[in-house]
Structures are given as structure tokens and as C-alpha cells.
Amino acid sequence: MNPYDHAHNLARALRESSEYKGLLEAKKKLEADPKNKEMLLDFRRCQWEMEKAKAFQKEIDEVTKRRMAQLAELVSANPTVQDYLMAEFRFGQVMADIQKILSEAVSEWFKAAAEFVVDNNE
Secondary structure, three states: OOHHHHHHHHHHHHHHOHHHHHHHHHHHHHHOOHHHHHHHHHHHHHHHHHHHHHHOOOOOOHHHHHHHHHHHHHHHOOHHHHHHHHHHHHHHHHHHHHHHHHHHHOHHHHHHHHHOOOOOOO
16 A cells, blocks of 8 residues: 555544544534634633743733733633643644654654755854
């Protein structure tokens, strides 16, 4: 069997996995109430702003910290949003595990690619 056939089989297995089906079901429940979806989006926006500030080594202001704490409290008290986040985490873990397996299988390709990177400082 060629690699493309295996990839299609893997795609099918992912679609049929309990983790993916659980994610779709949790998403459906989340979207049934627009307030839940908006809460999650607010949480993610605030999370993104904090991550961006850290990446650029900027200090996170107190207003943003308080807002994040409030949003985290709201999210943790909402079972529908929590269920979605857990389903997302579980499926993300499956994807990360598969990525690791694939990366390890072709590790020589990564090594070769790293050897031939152009360094502008040389």
C-alpha cells in the first residue's frame, strides 16, 4: 500500500474516532447557546493577547490579568464550555501523538533539512 492510501485510512480513522466524534458533539452543544460560544471566544481573545504580550516580552497589564481571571472563572463554571475544551484537548492530544509518530518515522528528513538551512549570519 502506498503512503497516500495509508494517509486516507488515517484520515478515515480520525473521523471515526471517539475523540473526534466527541469534539463534534461538544461543539454542537456549545453552539446551541450563543452565550457559550461568545464566552469561549472572549476567553480565547484574552488568552491570545496575553500570549502575544509574552512572545514580544511585553508586560501584561493588570486590567488584562483581571479580565483573564474573570473569564477563566466563568469558563470553569460552565459545564458546556468545559466539555468542549476537554473534547478539544483530547482530540488535540491524538493529533499531537500522531504527529510525533510521523516525525519520528522520518527523523532523517528533519535532520537533513536542518543541515541545509541558510544562515544569513555566515
